[in-house]
Amino acid sequence: MDCSEIRELLDAYAISATSRAEADSVERHVADCVRCWEELSKAQRTAALLALSVPMEEAPPAIGARLMAEARRDLAGIHTERRAPLLQRLRFGWSTAAAGLGAASVAALAFAGFLQAQVNDLRDENQVLQSEISAATVSLAQQNQALASASETQASLIRLAGETTSVEMTTSPQAEEEVSVAYTWSTDHRSGVVTCQDLADPPEGKVYQVWFSAGGSRYPAASFTPEDGSCLIAVDVPDGWREPTGVGISLEDPEAVANHPQDGWLAYAYLGSGY
Amino acid sequence: MSRDVSQTEGLYGDLNDEELMERLGYRDLTAFRALYGRYGNLVYSTVYRVLRDAHLAEDMVQEVFLRLWRKPESYTPSRGRFATWLTSVSRNRAVDEVRSRNRRYRYEAASPEEQKREFAGPEADDPAMTAELADQRRLILAALANLPEDQRKTIELAYFGGYTQQEIAEILDQPLGTVKTRIRLGMQKLRAALTPELRLERG
Numbered sequence: 001m002d003c004s005e006i007r008e009l010l011d012a013y014a015i016s017a018t019s020r021a022e023a024d025s026v027e028r029h030v031a032d033c034v035r036c037w038e039e040l041s042k043a044q045r046t047a048a049l050l051a052l053s054v055p056m057e058e059a060p061p062a063i064g065a066r067l068m069a070e071a072r073r074d075l076a077g078i079h080t081e082r083r084a085p086l087l088q089r090l091r092f093g094w095s096t097a098a099a100g101l102g103a104a105s106v107a108a109l110a111f112a113g114f115l116q117a118q119v120n121d122l123r124d125e126n127q128v129l130q131s132e133i134s135a136a137t138v139s140l141a142q143q144n145q146a147l148a149s150a151s152e153t154q155a156s157l158i159r160l161a162g163e164t165t166s167v168e169m170t171t172s173p174q175a176e177e178e179v180s181v182a183y184t185w186s187t188d189h190r191s192g193v194v195t196c197q198d199l200a201d202p203p204e205g206k207v208y209q210v211w212f213s214a215g216g217s218r219y220p221a222a223s224f225t226p227e228d229g230s231c232l233i234a235v236d237v238p239d240g241w242r243e244p245t246g247v248g249i250s251l252e253d254p255e256a257v258a259n260h261p262q263d264g265w266l267a268y269a270y271l272g273s274g275y
Numbered sequence: 276m277s278r279d280v281s282q283t284e285g286l287y288g289d290l291n292d293e294e295l296m297e298r299l300g301y302r303d304l305t306a307f308r309a310l311y312g313r314y315g316n317l318v319y320s321t322v323y324r325v326l327r328d329a330h331l332a333e334d335m336v337q338e339v340f341l342r343l344w345r346k347p348e349s350y351t352p353s354r355g356r357f358a359t360w361l362t363s364v365s366r367n368r369a370v371d372e373v374r375s376r377n378r379r380y381r382y383e384a385a386s387p388e389e390q391k392r393e394f395a396g397p398e399a400d401d402p403a404m405t406a407e408l409a410d411q412r413r414l415i416l417a418a419l420a421n422l423p424e425d426q427r428k429t430i431e432l433a434y435f436g437g438y439t440q441q442e443i444a445e446i447l448d449q450p451l452g453t454v455k456t457r458i459r460l461g462m463q464k465l466r467a468a469l470t471p472e473l474r475l476e477r478g
Contacts, residue, residue: 011462012455016370017433017440045355045476046466048363050434051321052412053419059319060329063336064311070337071307071344 001025006036014043015050169249169267176200181249181267189243194233199226202251209252210235211261212244218260223252246270292357299347307344314358315340317404318365325369325435335372339365355476358408370437411472418468426461429454 006029012018013026030037169181178198185192194210202208202225210221210233221235237243248268250261287295287309298306318339323332342349343361354360404412419427432443440458444451466473 008455008459011459012433012440014462015430015434015458016367017438017443017458019439019441042466042473043462045359045473046462046469047434048355048359048476049411049415049469049472050419050430050465051362051366052317052359052408053415054317054320054324054435056316057320057323059315059336060333063319063333064308064315067311067337067340067344068304068308070341071304074345075302075304 001029003029003033003036006030006033007039010036010040010043014040014047167269167271169247169269171267172265175266179267183247183269183271185271189237191234191236192247194222194224194231194235194247194249196226196229196231196249198229199231200229201225205253206251207254208266209250209258209261211248211250212237212241213246213248214242214244218248220258221247223254244271293352296347296350296357299344307340310343311340313405314361317358317362321362321365322369325366325373325437331372332369335365335369339368358411359476366434370435373437414472415469418465421468422461422464426457426464429457430461430465433458 006026009018009022009026013023016023018026026040030040164184164186166182166184169183171179171181176198179196179200180198181194181196183192183194199208207223207225208231209223211218212221212235219241221237222233224231224233235247246268248261248265250263250266252258252262256262287305290298290306290309292310292313295306295310299310315336319332319336322335322339323329326332326335339361350357350360422430429443429447432438432446433440436443438446440454441451443449444454447454
């Protein structure tokens with residue numbers, strides 16, 4: 001078709017009244033013809049305005065509620081991804097869950113915090129999500145019973161169930177290749193948890209020591225021995241102490257009093273200086 | 276987490292559509308809420324006009340807005356003004372749906388009342404609509420009202436009914452050439468009448 005034949009079709013094409021064959025001809029033609037393409041744009045802009053001419057109806061209110069719930073779920077999906085690493089780590093680490101802590105209660109406490117965040121997210125969309133909220137609230141109430149008996153150390157794990165940041169520590173060449181050690185900390189930088197996988201048992205007479213670095217000096221945060229290669233160690237930055245710029249792990253003699261790693265770092269992560 | 280909805284809408288009420296869309300790019304739920312507040316009724320009315328079924332219309336509104344939320348980059352100001360783009364996209368989606376379902380409302384079955392009222396009367400406005408948009412709407416309705424009845428009806432059957440020229444010729448029992456002429460003349464008159472509006476539509 002030539003330009004004049006195509007022009008005859010443009011208005012009908014703009015309101016989708018052409019046959020499929022005619023539409024194909026128009027599309028093929030305007031792909032190569034700027035002048036007809038411009039004419040088509042004008043016809044399409046006119047057609048687009050027609051949509052504004054409809055009699056106004058009121059949208060059922062349920063649509064808005066459903067949409068917001070759906071959008072909120074999308075956002076929750078993003079947040080869940082952000083939280084996931086910690087929860088995954090809890091899953092492998094919770095069996096050791098630091099000496100003296102009931103493993104199940106640690107997992108429960110972290111989960112309680114997670115649920116709390118979920119409940120907060122959901123509360124907004126009461127209309128559609130009411131049933132989900134009540135289900136989550138029941139679980140939360142159960143988790144809160146476990147929470148009631150939490151010790152102060154356990155409390156740091158609860159804080160970590162919300163927004164956290166994770167960093168994988170760099171391991172030294174002397175560590176086993178598959179070793180993975182990570183530090184996850186809360187947004188206020190005052191509590192964190194060290195998690196590890198495939199960490200070898202310490203040599204006889206030694207323990208692993210977690211250190212924070214701050215302002216050029218180090219201070220010991222916790223010592224531990226892994227169980228089946230895993231660990232989950234809650235560490236708190238004591239009140240009045242500077243926020244750490246790094247966190248590391250070394251092997252130490254538990255009897256010796258040291259103020260810095262004796263044999264260098266086994267794993268270390270720089271946490272940034274912007275605290 | 277709880278929000279005072281009226282307060283946030285007040286804050287976002289000062290933002291124009293393009294600014295709200297930009298915020299959607301940052302996953303701003305309040306901006307999304309504000310856009311829905313502004314255009315929910317208009318989009319619903321548009322797709323309802325085509326689908327003629329409240330349930331289908333609800334689903335489609337949801338689809339249109341979720342797509343907006345998930346792919347805000349699908350709108351760029353070069354596509355014209357946001358409100359026009361959104362309603363036009365909604366209409367196109369609804370027409371696709373009607374065609375794929377082959378669920379067109381039968382023109383003959385529409386009541387005489389409905390047949391008369393294919394386009395809106397000037398009295399019907401949405402309070403959520405900005406004054407600017409309401410003005411634009413009035414101009415379009417006036418331009419349509421000035422078209423000869425047969426041209427208006429033919430355009431309406433194509434645009435909202437989702438019928439092709441061939442189908443319209445059958446429905447109206449008119450020669451195909453007549454239908455084509457009505458569409459061309461009608462659209463050209465509309466374009467002439469709406470020239471100032473069309474300038475605003477340029478990105």
